[in-house]
Amino acid sequence: xxxxxxxxxxxxxxxxxxxxxxxxxxxxxxxxxxxxxxxxxxxxxxxxxxxxxxxxxxxxxxxxxxxxxxxxxxxxxxxxxxxxxxxxxxxxxxxxxxxxxxxxxxxxxxxxxxxxxxxxxxxxxxxxxxxxxxxxxxxxxxxxxxxxxx
Amino acid sequence: xxxxxxxxxxxxxxxxxxxxxxxxxxxxxxxxxxxxxxxxxxxxxxxxxxxxxxxxxxxxxxxxxxxxxxxxxxxxxxxxxxxxxxxxxxxxxxxxxxxxxxxxxxxxxxxxxxxxxxxxxxxxxxxxxxxxxxxxxxxxxxxxxxxxxxxxxxxxxxxxxxxxxxxxxxxxxxxxxxxxxxxxxxxxxxxxxxxxxxxxxxxxxxxxxxxxxxxxxxxxxxxxxxxxxxxxxxxxxxxxxxxxxxxxxxxxxxxxxxxxxxxxxxxxxxxxxxxxxxxxxxxxxxxxxxxxxxxxxxxxxxxxxxxxxxxxxxxxxxxxxxxxxxxxxxxxxxxxxxxxxxxxxxxxxxxxxxxxxxxxxxxxxxxxxxxxxxxxxxxxxxxxxxxxxxxxxxxxxxxxxxxxxxxxxxxxxx
Ligand SMILES: Cc1ncc(COP(=O)(O)O)c(C=O)c1O
Numbered sequence: 007x008x009x010x011x012x013x014x015x016x017x018x019x020x021x022x023x024x025x026x027x028x029x030x031x032x033x034x035x036x037x038x039x040x041x042x043x044x045x046x047x048x049x050x051x052x053x054x055x056x057x058x059x060x061x062x063x064x065x066x067x068x069x070x071x072x073x074x075x076x077x078x079x080x081x082x083x084x085x086x087x088x089x090x091x092x093x094x095x096x097x098x099x100x101x102x103x104x105x106x107x108x109x110x111x112x113x114x115x116x117x118x119x120x121x122x123x124x125x126x127x128x129x130x131x132x133x134x135x136x137x138x139x140x141x142x143x144x145x146x147x148x149x150x151x152x153x154x155x156x
Numbered sequence: 157x158x159x160x161x162x163x164x165x166x167x168x169x170x171x172x173x174x175x176x177x178x179x180x181x182x183x184x185x186x187x188x189x190x191x192x193x194x195x196x197x198x199x200x201x202x203x204x205x206x207x208x209x210x211x212x213x214x215x216x217x218x219x220x221x222x223x224x225x226x227x228x229x230x231x232x233x234x235x236x237x238x239x240x241x242x243x244x245x246x247x248x249x250x251x252x253x254x255x256x257x258x259x260x261x262x263x264x265x266x267x268x269x270x271x272x273x274x275x276x277x278x279x280x281x282x283x284x285x286x287x288x289x290x291x292x293x294x295x296x297x298x299x300x301x302x303x304x305x306x307x308x309x310x311x312x313x314x315x316x317x318x319x320x321x322x323x324x325x326x327x328x329x330x331x332x333x334x335x336x337x338x339x340x341x342x343x344x345x346x347x348x349x350x351x352x353x354x355x356x357x358x359x360x361x362x363x364x365x366x367x368x369x370x371x372x373x374x375x376x377x378x379x380x381x382x383x384x385x386x387x388x389x390x391x392x393x394x395x396x397x398x399x400x401x402x403x404x405x406x407x408x409x410x411x412x413x414x415x416x417x418x419x420x421x422x423x424x425x426x427x428x429x430x431x432x433x434x435x436x437x438x439x440x441x442x443x444x445x446x447x448x449x450x451x452x453x454x455x456x457x458x459x460x461x462x463x464x465x466x467x468x469x470x471x472x473x474x475x476x477x478x479x480x481x482x483x484x485x486x487x488x489x490x491x492x493x494x495x496x497x498x499x500x501x502x503x504x505x506x507x508x509x510x511x512x513x514x515x516x517x518x519x520x521x522x523x524x525x526x527x528x529x530x531x532x533x534x535x536x537x538x539x540x541x542x543x544x545x546x547x548x549x550x551x552x553x554x555x556x557x558x559x560x561x562x563x564x565x566x567x568x569x570x
Binding site for chain 2: 047069071128130
C-alpha cells in the first residue's frame with residue numbers, strides 16, 4: 007500500500023521549505039518554462055552554460071511540496087553536469103517515478119534522488135515530481151515551447 | 157449519527173446513507189468520507205436501478221418506432237422531461253432541452269442565441285466568480301462576433317459588487333450570464349436582483365445552475381430567468397445529461413446549432429423544415445438512459461425535500477466553517493454572507509495538492525486545485541485551494557474526520 011512517509015520524507019520536506027537555487031540568474035543562457043495545468047504548478051528554470059556544462063542554475067515558481075522539492079534537488083543534481091549527463095539522469099528519474107524501473111537495481115545516475123521512488127505509489131503526484139525534470143530536459147534539448155505535463 | 161442534527165432538519169441521514177451504496181466503500185483501508193460533492197454527487201440505489209432496468213427491460217430508440225419498446229422508451233424519456241419541467245416549474249415541456257450538461261447548455265445558448273442576436277460592439281456580462289464553462293463559450297462568441305466581455309467584480313468575501321453591475325448594464329448589453337452559486341467560493345449570488353436589473357433594460361439573463369440545482373429549490377417562473385442550465389451528475393443523476401431551460405419566446409427564435417435526426421420535420425435536398433421545440437435543439441439519438449435516470453434522481457431529491465436538504469446542508473456548512481475555519485493556519489476562501497455548502501480553504505505554507513494527497517490516505521475525498529475557476533484563484537492571490545463540499549448524506553462526524561486529518565497535514569509539514 008502507498009505509504010505517506012515514503013512520499014513526504016524529511017529530505018523532501020526540507021527541500022520544500024528551503025529550496026536550493028531558488029533564484030533568478032543574472033546572465034542565463036537558457037530560460038525554460040514548465041506547467042502542470044491540473045494543479046497549477048509552475049516553474050521557470052534558468053541555466054547558465056559554460057560550453058556543454060551547467061555552470062549555474064536557478065528556478066522560480068510555485069507548486070506543491072513534491073514539485074518544489076523535486077525542482078530543488080534537480081537543480082542541485084544538474085550543477086556541473088553536461089547536457090548528456092543531465093539527459094541520462096532525467097530519463098532515469100522519470101522512469102523511476104512512473105514505476106518503470108527499480109532504482110535499487112536498475113539505475114546508475116540517481117544517487118540521492120532515489121528518495122523520490124515512493125512517488126510511484128501516488129499516481130496523481132507523478133506529474134508533480136516529473137515537472138522539473140521534464141523542464142530541464144526541454145531546456146537542454148533546446149525546445150522552443152513551454153513544457154506542459156498534460 | 158448526531159441525533160441533534162436529525163431533529164433540527166428532520167432528515168434521517170443514517171437511512172439516507174443506506175441508499176447510497178458507494179458510501180459503504182473503503183478507501184485506503186478507511187471508510188470513505190466523500191466531500192467532493194460540488195464536483196459530482198453520488199448516486200442512490202434507485203437511480204442505479206432505474207438505469208439498469210432501462211437496459212434490462214426498456215431499451216429502444218425514442219421518437220422513432222411504432223413498436224412496443226420504442227413507445228415505452230419514449231414514454232419514459234418524455235416522462236423524465238415532464239418531471240424536470242415540474243421540478244423547475246417551467247411553463248411547458250417545450251422549454252426543457254436535454255443537453256450533455258451545464259457546459260453543453262451554456263455553449264448552446266452562446267452559439268445559438270449568440271449567433272442570432274449578438275454582433276460587433278455588443279456586450280456580454282458575466283461575473284468574476286464564473287466557472288470556465290460560463291466564461292470560455294462567451295469569449296469564443298466575442299472572438300467570432302467582435303462583441304465585448306464585461307465582468308462584474310467581487311469583494312474580498314467573494315460577493316458581487318452590485319453597484320458595479322448596475323454601471324456595466326447598458327443599451328449595448330445583449331445578455332447577462334451568472335452562476336446562482338459559485339463552485340469555488342460557495343457564494344449564493346443575488347440572482348433575483350441581477351435579473352430584475354437586466355430586465356429593466358430588456359436584457360435576458362442566463363443562470364448557471366450547476367451548483368444551485370443540488371441545493372436550492374428553483375422556480376424558473378418566479379425567478380424569471382430567461383435561461384437556466386444544470387447538470388444531471390451533480391443532482392444524484394448520471395453523467396452526460398443535463399438541462400437547458402429556456403423561455404419559449406427565446407427558444408422559438410433560436411436557430412439549431414446541430415443538424416441531424418430528430419430535429420427535423422421534412423428534409424429534401426432543397427430545404428429542411430425544423431422540428432418543433434424542444435426537438436429542434438436536440439439533434440440525434442439522445443442520452444436516453446441519462447434522461448430517465450435524471451428524472452428518477454429528481455424524484456428522489458423531491459421525496460426528501462429540497463427545503464430540508466438546504467436546511468441540513470446549511471447546518472453542515474456552519475459546523476464546518478466553525479470547526480475547519482477554527483484550525484490554526486487555515487484560511488477560508490469565500491466568506492460571503494449567503495453561502496451554499498462549499499468550503500474552500502488554504503493552509504499557510506502547505507500546497508492544496510499536498511493536503512489532498514494526505515486526506516486521501518485517510519479516505520477523505522476533497523478537491524484540490526483551481527476548480528475550473530482560475531480567475532477566482534487569481535483574485536484571491538492563491539494558486540489553488542482545497543475544497544470540501546457537502547451533500548445531504550454527509551454528517552458532522554465526517555467533518556470531524558476532516559478536521560482531524562487536517563491536523564495531521566499540519567503535523568506532517570510542521
Ligand atoms: C458553477 C458551475 N458551472 C458549470 C459547471 C460545468 O458543469 P459540467 O462539467 O457538468 O458541464 C460546473 C461544474 O463543475 C460548475 O460548478
